[in-house]
Amino acid sequence: MQFSVFDQGPPPPCPAPFNMAAYVLSHASALGDKTALEVVGGVRDVLTYRALYDRVTEVAGGLRAQGLSEGDRVLFRLGNTPDFPVAYLACIWAGLVPIPASSQLTVPEATDIASQTGPALILHQDGVSLPDHPAPVLTTLPQADPIPPVMGDPNRLAYIIFTSGTSGRPSGVRHAHRAIWARRMMWQGWYGLTPDDRMMHAGAFNWTYTLGTGLMDPWSIGATTLIPALGVPSSALGNLASEHDATIFAAAPGVYRQMLKSPLPPLPHLRLGLSAGESLPDALRTQWRTQTDTDIHEALGMSECSTFISGSPAMPAKAGTSGRPQQGRRIAVLEEGKPVPPDTPGLLAIHRDDPGLMLGYLGADLPGGDWFITADTVTMSADGDITYMGRNDDMMNAGGYRVSPLEVEAAFAGFQGMTDCAATAVEIKADTDIIALFYTADKPLPEEDLRTHAQALLARYKQPRLYIHRDTLPKGGNGKLNRRLLRDTFEAPDG
Structure with a gap:
């Protein structure tokens, strides 16, 4: 063979x-x-x-x-x-x-x-x-x-x-x-x-x-x-x-x-x-x-x-x-x-x-x-x-730069009011992906505060372009974040 x-x-x-x-x-x-x-x-x-x-x-x-x-x-x-x-x-x-x-x-x-x-x-x-x-x-x-x-x-x-x-x-x-x-x-x-x-x-x-x-x-x-x-x-x-x-x-x-x-x-x-x-x-x-x-x-x-x-x-x-x-x-x-x-x-x-x-x-x-x-x-x-056919892991690609979701998520550790987060690349239109941060909190957090925080800790190409509030984040039986499910179920906002 x-x-x-x-x-x-x-x-x-x-x-x-x-x-x-x-x-x-x-x-x-x-x-x-x-x-x-x-x-x-x-x-x-x-x-x-x-x-x-x-x-x-x-x-x-x-x-x-x-x-x-x-x-x-x-x-x-x-x-x-x-x-x-x-x-x-x-x-x-x-x-x-x-x-x-x-x-x-x-x-x-x-x-x-x-x-x-x-x-x-x-x-x-x-x-x-x-x-x-x-x-x-x-x-x-x-x-x-x-x-x-x-x-x-x-x-x-x-x-x-x-x-x-x-x-x-x-x-x-x-x-x-x-x-x-x-x-x-x-x-x-x-x-x-x-x-x-x-x-x-x-x-x-x-x-x-x-x-x-x-x-x-x-x-x-x-x-x-x-x-x-x-x-x-x-x-x-x-x-x-x-x-x-x-x-x-x-x-x-x-x-x-x-x-x-x-x-x-x-x-x-x-x-x-x-x-x-x-x-x-x-x-x-x-x-x-x-x-x-x-x-x-x-x-x-x-x-x-x-x-x-x-x-x-x-x-x-x-x-x-x-x-x-x-x-x-x-x-x-x-x-x-x-x-x-x-x-x-x-x-x-x-x-x-x-x-x-x-x-x-x-x-x-x-x-x-x-x-x-x-x-x-x-x-x-x-x-x-x-x-x-794609990455075997959760690595993201931002304008030609490989970015680890863990690095983006670590930057938001301890952010006031945020209880959990997951970063992944999402498709907002045909052939166009951006980095999105999905997060849980009691209520949606001010996007301007999130962007200011990212600017202080992350290079521009690593900064999320979308911040999405969720009640919960999908996890597997071992407690690991299911970023793929977030990516696959994402629907781009109108406009």
Whole structure:
């Protein structure tokens, strides 16, 4: 009997010794005055490859001049500016470990991350929350004489990112320097990326989707990146893509939805769109194709391994599927740890030898066994086509960010008058989900008070958009909240 295991590996081994930032900037000297980064839609800001290289190596020197040692951790409290990727590469170049946390985090959230990671330094810009932590704080990126990259084992720790876990507390994900080498599998397996491309990414500098797809990958091959300035609305992105000759456009589905509310301008240079972060509705894909005569290629991935299943210009995904494992990937669909037959639902799993797979979570290495098992339920055809069926847990998706309901619920613990609560994603109209908080209380609580409370404790993308009073919340025999029942029985209000 055939089983749902698809072996597209192995990929070429990562060189050693290796430094992720040195690899990303390996074309910089030869490219010189070619534009590496252009901020569009506001005050124009351009970095050539030469300027990017100089800035990264000088900031790397400045960071080490602070007395930091190899392996020290640096927490980012930086805004949506080019300083973010510069600092990210500079840390890795210098042998330090950046923690590129979202600028939207509240003080309690940032403090929790600092307490988990123990940074030796915090980089901070005005308007971004600071954690309650004793580490020294720098408000400008330090500069000194350039230093050479710190080379070493490609399996050593390079950076830490945070993702919502099922425990309700954000989990730190430890990635190795080799993670960037693994991203080469996306160049043809998702993007069709070339050095001549002009990649426009609609995300903020401090989103990991932007860091990887919008910045690190184009720079690794010598392409040009276009990033919208802070505050540019989604409705303006089509005109910017046209004006700046974008050849690839990348965004989360919600951005495509906003863009398509109005007719798009001609995009004669555009070759394709990219989508990740949440499932892309077929209606959006079709509407984009009708208006631009280009396809959107979707990718499925996770913070622990980035994107590893996708459609591409060379091999578009079959209708209704997320695509196939990229060349170099080893993927399985498991039930109780064993592969299931083709077209049978099971949990998506990644082979532990995948070079893009994390080292482990903070304080925990990868579990034993050949496979890292995700919480995504999928089916796999005999040809390797993956159909995504949803999360195996209660994780929510807000604009491309995974959010734990336990984290939202914990923020409302002890709220005056509230006796219980449950957070879940609900559909308010076709293909549009938002976070809702169902709660019990003697009477409905003032919504303004609830929203003010959420703003103080939760990043904006984690804040509920609906507050719904109920007499009781559904629970199973073991007392566990039945969030699925809340979600399935929800009826969107009129209007």
